[in-house]
Amino acid sequence: MPSGTAGAIRQTRPLRRTVGTFLAAGAVLITSACSGTANPDKGGSTSIAYQLTDRTPAASGGLDSFTWSIFAEPTSIDYAYSFDYPPNQILSNVCESLLRWNPDLTTSPNLATSYSNPTPTTWVYKIRPHVRFHDGTSLTAKDVVASLRRHLTPSVGSAWVNSFRNVKSVSQSGALEVTVKLKKPDSTFNQAMAASPGTVESAATLAKEGKNYGSPKSGVNCTGPFSFRSWTPGQSLVLKKFDGYWNPKLKAKAGQVKFVFLSDATTRVNAFQSGEVDGGWMVPADSYGQLRSSQAGKLYFGRNTTVADEVVSNLEGPLGDAQVRKALLMAIDRKGIVKAGAGGVGEVADSLVTDNLWKNAPAATRKALAKDLPRYPYDPAKAKELAKKAGVRGQRVVIATSPLDSQTKIITQAVAQAAKAIGLDPKIDTLSAEKYSTLFTDPAARHDIDLFLTFWYTSITDPMDMYTSLTTGAVTNYGNWSNKDFDKAVDKAVGTYEPAGHAEASAKAQGIALRELPWLPLYTQPVSVFLGNRITGVQPSIAYLYYPWAAEIGAKG
Structure with a gap:
């Protein structure tokens, strides 16, 4: 996620989920509550209740197709x-990947029957025996090594290179064993082995097909x-x-x-x-x-695990002032967007990640998060006052969009209306789906663009899958936002395996991001x-x- 790119509008890794596709499809996928029933009375929810289903009725039998x-x-x-x-x-x-990300957002063994972390910079995977590729050949440790190493090969240009940013080497360490050495501890690496970064393909097939693969x-x-x-x-x-x-x-x-x-x-x-x-x-x-x-x-x-966000892609203009970003967020009628753009199914987002990504955090951390999370309720009058103090009245902001679905149109219009309400001069720049996608991959395409929409999902159950995207120099840090304290908190969270310490550092990073608002969270949807x-x-x-x-x-x- 997605992780990603900007899918319909979003991602977390270099390319991931690209907005073009996201947008282009009119994707409406946004995250929702992390348990069975969404609460229509919670926070910014609309009046339309919806039920989250863990599993549809079991099949009674097979199908031809x-x-x-x-x-x-x-x-x-x-x-x-x-x-x-x-x-x-x-x-x-x-x-399939070495591990499996399950529908309940837990992780379990898959092509790896087990894994261990004998040192903070070592991960060892035991490969499942008696597994066959579709051509009938047997899965070996050699296949795993070849598959993972592709992400480290510059000529491949993997969209998942961010997941391997701390990988030093991948090698066969036994008949059915693979060892990954890290440059420094990385608590997100093993989790990523349950998504595309951990995918295993036949080494022979990769070699044979080359660029046609x-x-x-x-x-x-x-x-x-x-x-x-x-x-x-x-x-x-x-x-x-x-x-x-x-x-x-x-x-x-x-x-x-x-x-x-x-x-x-x-x-x-x-x-x-x-x-x-x-x-x-x-x-x-x-x-x-x-x-x-x-x-x-x-x-x-x-x-x-998806949040709809407006990415602030120009910090040289009026949105370079955090107070103006706060004012804009407070002037956006996010409840109205959920009702009109998301069919009334969803909730106003108070964070750049969904609540269910904190499911592995200690209860004390989750309680503190709920209490200390910066919130920006809809308050046009206060928003206008903040913007007035910042002295940005009449300054131009360009909002990129693509005419591919009603949801995107509604969001863009609401953001433009909010910008105008606080004294800015909004201009909507409508791009083709293809050109919109390049906003996520080409810095030049973002020139003169102040805001653009993304639906950003994560591919692991960890807030760091999102927040590493906003560190200084990250490919997915589209506005080149930089905060030393944020970077330190992210580094500490990524380098900490112990749950309480990891959660505490993650919470600190999130707090900084939500006070500074390099991206503006809009809403989540199931x-x-x-x-x-x-x-x-x-x-x-x-x-x-x-x-x-x-x-x-x-x-x-």
């Missing part, structure tokens, strides 16, 4: 470049419950059940999954209603009401998924980007 909508066609399904919703939701069913012609050769069958550019990608899959608990119930690329939100919703497709993630928010009463299937919501009447079994969760969700889908009884 099912069809799934996806809002954009991937450019590649190479795990090194899979940093966004389209490729990851496909690849999570085909390839992950393309429509070559596909991939991994160990997951489904294997790559075909990819028709511009139309669809097909996976088939892998009968030789090692994990009996996650053997695919369907013989085939066909992903169809439907970029238009209305077209996707119509396909749900007609039964042309059996389901899809990231349901357009403006169709929630329609699909909640649909006779064609059911709409579900689940755990998420993962959304629609299941047609033929299918059931999925676990609604942001983990679908790395967990083999399609394997659990079967016939509805």
Whole structure:
């Protein structure tokens, strides 16, 4: 997450989840409460209640096939470049990582049966025996080494290089054992082994396919419950059940999954209603009401780690003053955005990360966070006064957007209205989806842009997956914000394995970020998924980007 890039609008690693795609799809995926039912009376929630579902009804049997909508066609399904919703939701069913990120946001062994941390800078992974790739060859430690080392190879240009920033070496240390040496302690590295950074591919396949790896012609050769069958550019990608899959608990119930690329939100919703497709993630928010009463299937919501943010990408202009950033946030009607832009399903965000990322923190830390978190309630009068004191009246701010979905349009208009209300002179700069995506990858594209939208998700259950993105010099620190105390707190958190110390340092970093507001948090929203009447079994969760969700889908009884 995503981690990421800017998916529809966001990410955490160099490329990750790129906004272009994010945006382009009209993705509405934002995070929600971290437990079963979202509380409509909590904080900035709207009056519309929604239920989070841990698991849809279990399948009664198998299926020959099912069809799934996806809002954009991937450019590649190479795990090194899979940093966004389209490729990851496909690849999570085909390839596997050393560890597994589960739908409840916990981590468990996967292709590694166990791992150990004998020294603060050493991680040792025991590789699972008797696992086969889709071509029938056996998984070995050599494959793991080759797969992880790709992220360290400059010529590859992995989107996940940030996860390997502290890695010194990756080597085989036994017949089925791999050892990773770090330059310094890194509490996030092992967690990342449950996401794309920990993906394992056949070393022989990587060598054979080279730059063609992950393309429509070559596909991939991994160990997951489904294997790559075909990819028709511009139309669809097909996976088939892998009968030789090692994990009996996650053997695919369907013989085939066909992903169809439907970029238009209305077209996707119509396909749900007609039964042309059996389901899809990231349901357009403006169709929630329609699909909640649909006779064609059911709409579900689940755990998420995404926050919709306005990235402050120019600190040389009026938004270079933290007081002006606070004023702008306090002038944005975030409740109104949730109601009008997110279908009333979501909550105003008080942080750049969701509450569920703190689930591993000691209770005392969680209690202190709830008490000390800086908050910026909607208060146009106070916001106007703050901006007046800063002396920025009449100064121009440029807000980038892309005309790809109603949600993005509503957010952009609300932010522009807030800017005008505090005396600024807002200008909306509408970019194509492709050009919008470059805001996340090319500093030159951000020239003269003061604000742009991202839906930023994390790929591990740790606030540091977000906050490392804002350290001085980070590729994802789009506004080049710099705070020495913040950097120190992040370094301490990343370098601390002990839960209480890690949480304390993470909380300090978060406090600084929320007082300085290099990004403006808007709201969170749950993962959304629609299941047609033929299918059931999925676990609604942001983990679908790395967990083999399609394997659990079967016939509805």
